[in-house]
Amino acid sequence: MTQQEAEAAKAVAKPSWIPWNSVAESGLAIIMGFLVGGGIIALAGFNPALFYRGLIEGAFGSPRALMDTISYMTPIMLTGLSFAIAARANLFNIGSEGQMYMGVLAAASIGAFVALPEGLHQMVILFVSFLLGGFIAALAGWLKIKRGVHEVVSTIMLNWIGFYLLTYLAIFVLFDPLRAYKTTTILPSATVPFVTSGTSLSYAVVIAIVVCIVCYFLLWRTTLGYNIRAVGLNPTSSEYGGIKVSRTMVTAMFISGGVAALAGALEIMGRFWYVDTEASYVRNLGFDGIAVALVGRNHPLGIIISSFFFAMLKTGGQAVQIYTSEAGRTGIPLEMSLAIQGVIIVFASIPSIIALVKKFTEGRKK
Amino acid sequence: MPQAFSMKGIVKVYSDGTVALRGVDFSAEEGEIHGLLGENGAGKTTLMNILFGRIRMTRGETFVRGKRAIIKSPHDAMALGIGMVHQHFMLIPAFTALDNVILGLETAKKGVMIDRKTAREKLEALIKSSGLAVDLDARVEDLPVGIQQRLEILKLMYRGADIIVLDEPTSVLTPVEVDELFSFLRSLKAQGKTVVFISHKLREVMAITDRVTVLRKGQLVRTVKTAETTQGALAQMMVGRDVVFTLTKKPSTPGEVVLSVRDLKVRDVTGRQTVKGVSFDVRGGEIFGIAGVEGNGQTQLVEALTGLTKVQSGTVLLGGVEVQNRPPHVLYAQGLAHVPEDRHRRGLILEFSMLENSVLGLQMREPFSGRFGVLDPEEMEKWTQKIISDFSVDVSSTSSPASSLSGGNQQKVICGREMLKNPRIVVASQPTRGLDVAATEYIRSLLLKMRDEGKGVLLVSADLDEVTMLSDRMAIMYEGQFVDIVDPSKVSERDLGLMFGGIKREAPA
Numbered sequence: 001m002t003q004q005e006a007e008a009a010k011a012v013a014k015p016s017w018i019p020w021n022s023v024a025e026s027g028l029a030i031i032m033g034f035l036v037g038g039g040i041i042a043l044a045g046f047n048p049a050l051f052y053r054g055l056i057e058g059a060f061g062s063p064r065a066l067m068d069t070i071s072y073m074t075p076i077m078l079t080g081l082s083f084a085i086a087a088r089a090n091l092f093n094i095g096s097e098g099q100m101y102m103g104v105l106a107a108a109s110i111g112a113f114v115a116l117p118e119g120l121h122q123m124v125i126l127f128v129s130f131l132l133g134g135f136i137a138a139l140a141g142w143l144k145i146k147r148g149v150h151e152v153v154s155t156i157m158l159n160w161i162g163f164y165l166l167t168y169l170a171i172f173v174l175f176d177p178l179r180a181y182k183t184t185t186i187l188p189s190a191t192v193p194f195v196t197s198g199t200s201l202s203y204a205v206v207i208a209i210v211v212c213i214v215c216y217f218l219l220w221r222t223t224l225g226y227n228i229r230a231v232g233l234n235p236t237s238s239e240y241g242g243i244k245v246s247r248t249m250v251t252a253m254f255i256s257g258g259v260a261a262l263a264g265a266l267e268i269m270g271r272f273w274y275v276d277t278e279a280s281y282v283r284n285l286g287f288d289g290i291a292v293a294l295v296g297r298n299h300p301l302g303i304i305i306s307s308f309f310f311a312m313l314k315t316g317g318q319a320v321q322i323y324t325s326e327a328g329r330t331g332i333p334l335e336m337s338l339a340i341q342g343v344i345i346v347f348a349s350i351p352s353i354i355a356l357v358k359k360f361t362e363g364r365k366k
Numbered sequence: 367m368p369q370a371f372s373m374k375g376i377v378k379v380y381s382d383g384t385v386a387l388r389g390v391d392f393s394a395e396e397g398e399i400h401g402l403l404g405e406n407g408a409g410k411t412t413l414m415n416i417l418f419g420r421i422r423m424t425r426g427e428t429f430v431r432g433k434r435a436i437i438k439s440p441h442d443a444m445a446l447g448i449g450m451v452h453q454h455f456m457l458i459p460a461f462t463a464l465d466n467v468i469l470g471l472e473t474a475k476k477g478v479m480i481d482r483k484t485a486r487e488k489l490e491a492l493i494k495s496s497g498l499a500v501d502l503d504a505r506v507e508d509l510p511v512g513i514q515q516r517l518e519i520l521k522l523m524y525r526g527a528d529i530i531v532l533d534e535p536t537s538v539l540t541p542v543e544v545d546e547l548f549s550f551l552r553s554l555k556a557q558g559k560t561v562v563f564i565s566h567k568l569r570e571v572m573a574i575t576d577r578v579t580v581l582r583k584g585q586l587v588r589t590v591k592t593a594e595t596t597q598g599a600l601a602q603m604m605v606g607r608d609v610v611f612t613l614t615k616k617p618s619t620p621g622e623v624v625l626s627v628r629d630l631k632v633r634d635v636t637g638r639q640t641v642k643g644v645s646f647d648v649r650g651g652e653i654f655g656i657a658g659v660e661g662n663g664q665t666q667l668v669e670a671l672t673g674l675t676k677v678q679s680g681t682v683l684l685g686g687v688e689v690q691n692r693p694p695h696v697l698y699a700q701g702l703a704h705v706p707e708d709r710h711r712r713g714l715i716l717e718f719s720m721l722e723n724s725v726l727g728l729q730m731r732e733p734f735s736g737r738f739g740v741l742d743p744e745e746m747e748k749w750t751q752k753i754i755s756d757f758s759v760d761v762s763s764t765s766s767p768a769s770s771l772s773g774g775n776q777q778k779v780i781c782g783r784e785m786l787k788n789p790r791i792v793v794a795s796q797p798t799r800g801l802d803v804a805a806t807e808y809i810r811s812l813l814l815k816m817r818d819e820g821k822g823v824l825l826v827s828a829d830l831d832e833v834t835m836l837s838d839r840m841a842i843m844y845e846g847q848f849v850d851i852v853d854p855s856k857v858s859e860r861d862l863g864l865m866f867g868g869i870k871r872e873a874p875a
Contacts, residue, residue: 223739226722226729233717239674240704240712241726242695 022297025351030295030309033347037340046332050324051340054332058319059312067201069308069315071271074208075100075282077307078263079289081212082256084298086137086151088219089252090232095140095155096260097286098162102132103264104282105166108174108275111186111268118189122269125190126207129265130258136162137257141250151253159286163279170277183274192270204270209304211262216300218255228252260286291345294352309348313341369432370396370529370560371417371448376426378412378584386412388584389426394529394577399551399561401575401592403568405604405802408581410564411453414531418450419443430529449527451518453534459507463500464489467521492523498550511661512543519550530554531562536570540659541830541863548574566604566803568597580604604803615814618838621650623683624701624791624822625671630680630690632663632670639678640666642846648791653813653823655837655854657830659866663846664826665707668795671824672704673697674712685790698727701790705780705797707826709773713780716769720761723768724750724783753782757812774805781812791822798832810836830862844868 038048059069079096086093106129116124136158143149174183192202219225230238231248238245264282268274272281288310296306317337324331372393378386387409394400402410415421417428419437428435430446437443443450457466468485486502493499498516506514515535522530532551536544551561551574565571571578572592580587580603587603625648632641640663648654656664669675671682673694682690684700694704706712714723725734725746733745750764757778761771768776777797784792794813798806813836817823827833833840834854841848842865849865864870 221741221743223729223735223741226741230715230718230726234711234715236711237713237715237726240672240694240706241715242693242698242730244693 019297019299022299022302022351026295026297026302026306026348029350030344030348032350033344036347037343040343041332041336041340044336046324046336051320051332051337054320054323055313055316055337057316057323059316061319061323064199065315065319067195067199069311070205071199071201072311072314073304073307074205074270075263075267075285076288076292076310077205077208077303078211078266079260079286080292080296080303080307081215081289081300082260082263082286083289083293084296084300084303085215085219085228085259086252086256087293087298088232089228089249090235091141091144091249091253091256092152093137093140093155093253093256094152094287094290095137095158095162095257096263096289097284098155098159099133099137099257099260100264100282100286101162101166101279102136102257103129103261103266104268104275104279105169105264106132106261107186107190107265107268108170108183111190112174112184112274115187116189121187121189122192125265125269126262129261133261133264134254134258137260138250138254141253145246145249166275166279167277170275170279175277176274180277182276185274186268190269191273192266194270200271202270204266207262207266211259212300212304215255215259219300224248224251260289263289291349295345295348297352297355306348310345313344317341368396369429370394370398371428371430371435373413373417374427374429376413376416376428377424378409378416378421379424386584387416387423390581390584390586392579392586392589394560394562396528396560397555397558398576399555399563399574401571401578402562402564402581403566403571403578403600403604404581405566405804408604409584410581411533413581414450414533414562414564417443418448418531420450444525444527446529447527448529448531449522449525450531451515451522451533451535453537455514455518457506457514457517460505462503462505463509463517464502466506466517467502467524471525489520489524492520496520496523496550497553511538512540512546515539515547516550528558529560529562531564533564534566535563536565536567537828540866542867544570568600571600572597601803615836616818618652618817619820620652620838621820623647624650624685625824626681626683627671628681628683630667630670630682631678632666632675633678634666640846641670643680644843644846644848645680646841646848646851648822648824650790650822651817651820652838653817653825653836655833655840656824656826656843656848657828657833657840657862657866658843659828662843664795664828664843667843668704668707668793668826672702672706672793694727695730698787703784703787703789703792705777705784705792705794707795707799709776709780714768714776717767719765719767720759720771720779721746721750721764723779724753724764726783728783728787749786753779753786756786757782758808774801774808777801777805777809781809785812785816789821791824792816793824793826795826796828797825798827798829830866834862842866 041048041051058065060066079100082096082099083093107125110125110128140151140154140158143154144151170183176182176184192204195201195203219229227243227248230241230243231245235245263285267282275281292303292307292310295309296303318334320337321331321334374391376387376390380386390409390413392413402414404410412421416423417437419439419442428437435446437446458469464482464486467489489502498520500513500517500520519530535547539547554561563575575592577589577591578595578600579589580600582604628645630641630644631639634640644667646654658664666675670677673692677690680690681688684697684702687700689697689700710716715726728734734742736742747764753759754761759775759778759782761775768779771779797813798809801809810832813823813825825833825836837854839851840854841851845868849868849870
């Protein structure tokens with residue numbers, strides 16, 4: 001008996017919840033992307049080493065650059081996480097964009113027009129954001145299970161509903177009477193403070209990372225997460241396992257939408273303090289999240305890393321032209337750096353795409 | 367007799383490093399029925415798929431009629447007169463029988479229209495000479511499985527195959543259909559054709575083959591003349607040890623009724639009524655078996671009893687409580703355990719770890735789910751280790767995915783999980799399907815053990831031997847109804863055969 005117990009104890013090695021294979025694959029794919037991107041730069045007649053130096057310096061070269069990079073991580077980390085949570089339930093939520101607008105709406109309205117003590121104010125905004133974003137995502141989930149509407153179709157439509165709802169309210173209700181191109185600036189009690197003055201980096205990034213870790217815990221260490229992943233992998237076995245498949249799908253959509261809304265709310269609370277009436281400050285952050293989730297392999301911790309990678313490409317890419325220009329000569333043009341970003345993202349997504357194809361072909365074999 | 371084909375030193379290594387064949391020699395003579403016997407995973411199907419050009423061998427040589435042959439595709443194989451009937455038929459359900467046969471060989475009339483008339487004449491002549499009656503105008507989806515198999519064979523003959531490989535051909539057939547198949551195989555042999563009969567069923571191999579080749583774990587054990595061997599000797603070659611064929615079965619001591627079913631009617635997904643009023647009781651301490659050819663409503667019956675499909679009408683009492691149309695987790699709480707028919711579709715989530723699969727169905731319950739629904743990895747690990755040790759599961763780590771386990775070990779995980787729940791009743795559907803001899807024995811002994819512990823066991827299986835061997839009482843299901851409920855030790859093979867076809871034996875005077 002004691003020997004048995006000893007053996008059992010020995011075997012209680014912590015299960016590896018981090019898929020190291022995926023980490024290696026994605027890392028290799030990213031390196032390949034950089035190499036191929038470098039080749040293209042060379043073909044275009046520029047110096048790849050110079051380009052990448054500009055990219056790195058632009059992203060990390062100064063404290064300010066580094067802080068800008070980290071600041072940009074926040075929204076795409078959360079929209080990436082949003083996509084990933086739905087994807088774990090095998091739902092293709094491309095409505096993070098519209099769900100994010102719900103967060104923007106909550107922050108711009110409650111932040112500017114409801115007076116609450118600091119602390120409570122931020123919490124109320126985040127809470128309401130989560131509910132609103134969760135609600136319109138769950139709506140898509142509900143349409144799927146009740147009416148068989150594919151979530152891709154419904155979430156795309158809801159994106160537009162979200163967009164027009166936000167811009168309508170921004171123009172007619174939330175507008176700043178002095179400067180009508182934007183909404184009323186939110187109250188100081190509703191803001192997330194900056195880390196230091198003079199940058200765009202606020203503590204919102206800490207909140208985003210905490211949300212990622214919470215979702216990681218949720219997916220792998222709770223019954224709900226178990227059920228979500230089970231439904232995503234095998235709905236028939238889930239049914240056998242006593243899981244209410246439809247309800248779990250709607251729940252996954254709700255959480256996914258809520259997380260996306262946090263991205264929008266934190267952008268307003270921690271960065272802009274208001275939104276322009278065309279929502280251009282936050283446009284496409286939801287769609288960027290899809291790529292972040294692909295590279296991060298739909299894993300909350302992978303997404304933290306992948307959002308950093310995307311933020312680096314974004315801030316560094318914008319700076320390349322300046323960094324590579326010398327006296328009397330313009331540098332490598334911005335278009336080049338956008339193209340290289342594209343190449344690197346395509347390569348970085350390859351492992352996820354292979355995994356998708358594998359899943360599809362194996363599904364057909366059975 | 368001249369050799370029809372021979373394969374020498376065949377090695378097959380799959381891209382993931384699995385060695386399926388380790389240098390196998392195999393040959394068959396013209397005009398013989400040659401059995402290819404082995405457990406699941408022994409390499410039988412792989413070897414024949416190499417001959418048929420579906421799989422490329424890593425090393426080795428193939429000779430057909432004495433000449434070296436390089437077979438790169440089924441097309442090459444067909445050109446050499448080699449045909450194969452796979453376990454899963456390669457027929458297009460929406461096409462007629464005729465169209466399925468001529469598929470790929472259509473001769474065009476005036477360059478546009480398919481010339482069905484000539485094909486039909488040729489095929490009708492073939493049907494006449496071979497005795498394989500098939501309605502050529504019926505759509506394949508409307509044909510019974512036995513007829514579909516005939517059609518597959520007919521298709522091969524139409525293409526001029528004289529080496530015919532049949533992969534587990536009897537697994538889908540009724541006893542009567544098996545007899546028909548065998549007599550047909552004998553007539554093929556009389557015409558000088560070569561038949562390779564892949565099987566893991568000893569009785570059938572003994573009944574039909576001239577010679578038998580036994581494979582074990584990718585290696586050739588021996589080729590013997592069927593007349594000069596016995597079932598026991600073959601079994602020993604297959605598993606490499608003595609197999610206890612008859613489980614020791616104590617007399618049952620039935621207790622109170624744990625599952626009571628009254629006039630149960632169930633529709634399948636298409637709305638067709640597939641269970642048409644079934645009533646029975648299962649008591650604690652007995653195994654109630656349901657036999658019958660697959661597709662007679664057993665699947666829907668089990669799914670209805672386990673909460674996976676809706677009941678149309680009738681009642682189900684589980685431990686005295688009405689449970690029809692209640693969801694699975696309610697039934698589990700009432701003491702139901704379910705070993706499902708399809709491990710991959712129901713019983714496991716292949717991508718999940720062994721640890722996670724061990725609690726499937728229990729994940730929402732104490733002690734695995736604690737406060738706020740947080741999982742307790744230590745409790746899960748303890749539970750998994752108990753399954754591993756109590757049910758001798760061969761697994762390297764509890765965090766490896768279920769897909770990395772062999773079929774037998776996957777089934778042990780499911781049985782372990784379900785039986786350790788300490789249920790009132792175990793519903794086991796096809797519990798030994800696709801398992802090797804050793805694992806089959808083990809799972810069967812587990813069912814008997816559950817019975818001896820006083821649990822009720824409902825066993826549904828397409829394997830008649832299994833049901834008669836294990837059950838204390840058995841029902842034969844035909845077209846959604848029970849033909850009869852009998853004592854398996856007191857029923858003759860002939861009566862069973864009739865009941866499988868829906869004919870109730872005469873009541874003894």
